Amino acid sequence: MSSRPGKTAPRLILDILTYDPRYEKRAGRNILTDPPSHYDPTKPADRAVPVKNCKHMFMTKHEQSILPKPGILPDQETLYKVSSFCQKCRYHLDLIVDFHDYGVRNAPCPNKDFPLHHFIYQEEDPNEQDVYLDHNIPKTFRFQCSAKQCPANLRISIRPPRLKEQYIRLMTDRTFLRRRLESAKRIDPDRTDHMMARPIDGLDFLSSYMKDSLNPQKGKTRIPLLNRKFLVTYGRDCDEMLTEFGFTREVENNGNGDEICWYIPRPPAESDPLAGDNLRVMVEDVIAELSVLISDRADSEKQGVRNTVILPQPSQAEIERALGCLDYNKRIMARAEAKRATEEEDHPYYAGLGALGDFSDELILFAYDRQVETDPRNAAYYFECLQDLAIGRKSPVLEEKVQILASQGQTNRKEVAKAYGYFGIDPLHSTHLTDEIIIGTFRARLQDISPTLEEETRNMLRIVGQARQSSAILQEASNAIETYAQALSWLDISANTPDEFVQTMFTVKTEENPASRDIAVKAVELIAQHRNSERLRSFLINGKMGPEMDIGEAYQILGIQDRVAAIDPTVLVTTLEVQKQIDSDNIPRLEQAYRLICKERFGDAEGGYGAAAPEEPIETHPLDTWPVGCQNIGNTCYLNSVLQFLFTIRPLREMVLNFDNYKQECTPEAIKDKIVGRRKPSIEVVKKAQEFVFELKKLFHMMIQAPSPSVRPEVKLAFLALVKDAQGDPPTKTSPSKGLGVICGMPVMGPMPNPSKADELESKLGDSSVIDGAAMTGLSAVNGSDTQITDGPGQDDSSDKKDNANPFKDNLYEEAIDLDAIDIVSEPTKPDPPSRPPPVPPRPKAALQDSVSTTVEYAARQQDAAEIMMNIFDLFGCAIKPMGTMEDGEQIDLIKELFYTNITYARTTNGTTTLKSDIQDHILTSPGDKDRHIYSALDDEFDIDDLDDPTTRDGAKSTKYEFIARLPPVLIINVRRAVYNAKEEKSFKNERHVALDDTLYLDRYLESTKSMTAAQLLETRKEQWEYKRQLRALQRRKAELEQTALEMSLSDVVECAADYITDLKTADEELLVDLDPLPIEPGLAEQMRIKAHNLRKDSSLLDEPIRQLEERIESHFDGLKDHPYRLHAIFIHRGTATGGHYWIYIHDFKENIWRKYNDERVTEVTDIKEIFTQEEKWPATSTGIVYVREEGKDALTEAVKRDPAKPPSGDVEMKDISDEFANAEVIDGVPA
């Protein structure tokens, strides 16, 4: 809702009478349109009217006006126009009041409820505003009466004088006149009676010409230049002015040669007040201005003047009548008071209320009510105005109102300022903040404070809510949930959140704060009621979700009466779409009903929907030149990004399309030695994986052949790709729902970047909560049912815990490795604590009977693009046959060839180095604590680490570093965005920018390169490590000097302490009673100040060395360019650690363009900055970065691969097309 003050008609008129566009900049505000600044009683008031402003005396121009008739009220046909000009400054004012009613506005003020109009300035369009900088250009301001039923629409136009200063000078300045006489003598030497024109003549003659032009008469239209009076009065240097005023100049042959002559203006014959600015209006304006100028000349000059002054009529009464305030209710004042009132400016509080000092008390109250209603955010200020005026006017009526308001909780600015301050909001900025922002701030504060402070915090919010008259804020402050929207908001969910997850969030919220249980129940009740969900009702009663929707309910929801009549699939789709429009809050439920009916009718949960997708892309490209988009089938934007990426990797795509050639034979004998991700997959796992690849093949075919700009991935594909336990193991024995996070075949998830392995630092700090890193290694993502027993939600994490504790995890190819030693190298292995703090976000701990399944569903929601991709790699591994095996039996295949990096760990103890190898499907980096380059992020991963080694007796240190033994053609670098803060027990998103180059040189991370031997490269790396070590030391030192727990630097802390000591001493001296003397050393405070100064200096002295080291580190490998990789794709996430949206940018090397794949829309990125720079607020951030080897990039990637089928003609059924893509084998529905 907009919050904007207005002003009553009398106040507006007062402002019109003093508004002067010439001095607007000096005034600092437009007194017509900008609300007056809030009066601060401790400071002198701003002048309401800047000193220089003209106090206009407007005179009516009748020809241009449509004046109100006394005693006749406006009706819905009425339009008034008061056209006038100021007798002093000659500015023109047009005031148009339009009462035309276009609807409910049919009761113009003044009336019983609205004794005056209350006008609110309407924002003009910004183009028009720009010209306001020039005061010579007419300005128009539009106002609307704030009374809901009043049609009054007001336009105020202010135009500068027609007669510019230079024109007046041309006519009246004697220097010009003298010069004109000289030139007249030269031009027309035959005449001897030339006399200098008088200053008044130019004005007078011009006025005559103009008047003649309004009433043209024969013989009075043409003026020869050589006309005696004309020549000396205007000569030849007034041509510009005359032309501007509509005179035309002709050269005519009079028989004796050419003669120059002028014709007076030829304005339209009839005067039309609404015609706008035409020549007639201009002529009339000039005549009006000339009359002022002529009357201003000295009386002695006026002799013989033709245009004696006619007295114009003042406009003020007309303006007041037009605005309905000619005779409003004024207060009775003593004569002295009244005199003062006319001489002095009103108190600024009157302006604040949009009122005048002479208003009756009733009108003051009216003005107050209008202001509060139209500008509730400043209600506290208006209350203060009223409070003060009540006292100043000694008015019992106003006093009473003030008391009533105070008893209703209305507060004044001081209290409100305190309340805003409580939330860290500057009251000055509060008007610009929306209620939502304030509520958000309140909620954030609520999380930080102890429960004992909650009531106080709510009270503060209540004051703010009162002050702003905001019901949303008051509602929030009262902590009550009354509406569906509030219930959703309280549970942090949206209207699209399925019932299952409502239950999850209920559990999460009540776990966080058991005291909130009642309110949580209320929230779920409201949602159950709004959605008419039996399942949620059952959950409230039994603590368990009821059965899914039954088919009868489904028909009812879609409004289908006849359950036996035949239904055309496309009709059903239309029904669904229509219902979605009508009931957009219940889309998940409508879709569920739709699927249920489809399943019953067609044995297929998708029905005709797949073919009838209604999406229209924004850009259109010829189908055969542009990649297809993937429609979002339920928060699957991140899956879509992964699928689009995989599609562009040519060898992978070819493999999928020719899957039969790669398919793993599926017999117990054939897979008995198969190891994928260090696990032996069961037959079921392999079959499921093959089903996935098969589904992917169908999708790829569609992506190539679809006769449309986008395709719809099937739910089954999403299910297989997203649900890790798709092998068939139910996640828990007690879980009543099937699979993970799947509702009626739709994967349920709110994508978010998943917090990955806890940082080393965090582990050192004793934070034992380790965040799910399973998928980060990829190798452990597929939990073969025969190798792992899943028995609870914590299981995944405990296996990760081990991985994390062991820096040599997943060591597949050991060289010279002593296994025992490795275990010892690892950090002290402690047994997993029996119960661990909750991972992120906090998981429910079995508060409800089926909270276990809730937990599992919740976990499924947490998968991000990186995890999905790793899951898919494992599915591939299981689905395809090996090309060979590694030493430990792990399968070698195309996926490993394409994407896996071989990393070697080198560990050095007492001068002996041992090497071990491992494969990784990606490299994981951190964004760091400031924006930085990808090299810097990678450098950190490849830095040398000290290892605490408890085995070496002499306490010798072990170190380890890594190098890349083999680079894959396609290198995936994931960015760890979600960080878990153990102290606050919540995760947040690190939004630091990771700067990317189009080309990334990986030389420095290798063992050796063409130009560097292993020894040389290691030596170079060691130098950089040493620089980095020095840099860290300096940064630590800087942090010691700068950082304290008090959010001020150490030097400031010392300084403050010194001040405190000084204060103590002073207080001590001032005390009259003897106390125990405080043991303060003399001069201590002084010494501390010196110390503070030195600390500050020490800190700033570190800046230069830090900068130099940073520079050196950055440029250390500059020359190494043997292994260039080109940027191919970037996965992008926008949102928070708990949700958001994914898309991907993919480079087309062939066309040399970037495209943005945002679900069904694939668009060209026209401004490359979108990809390489980051917005400041709510930035979209990279979560995954893909580089491909420069050499062979064209064979590795291909962004466009299209062969669209002909669009279906009208008589071909939609079904046929999907059949074509179904590729022989049709799998119905979704695995149960």
Ligand SMILES: [Zn+2]
């Ligand atoms: Zn004026």
Ligand SMILES: [Zn+2]
């Ligand atoms: Zn009105």
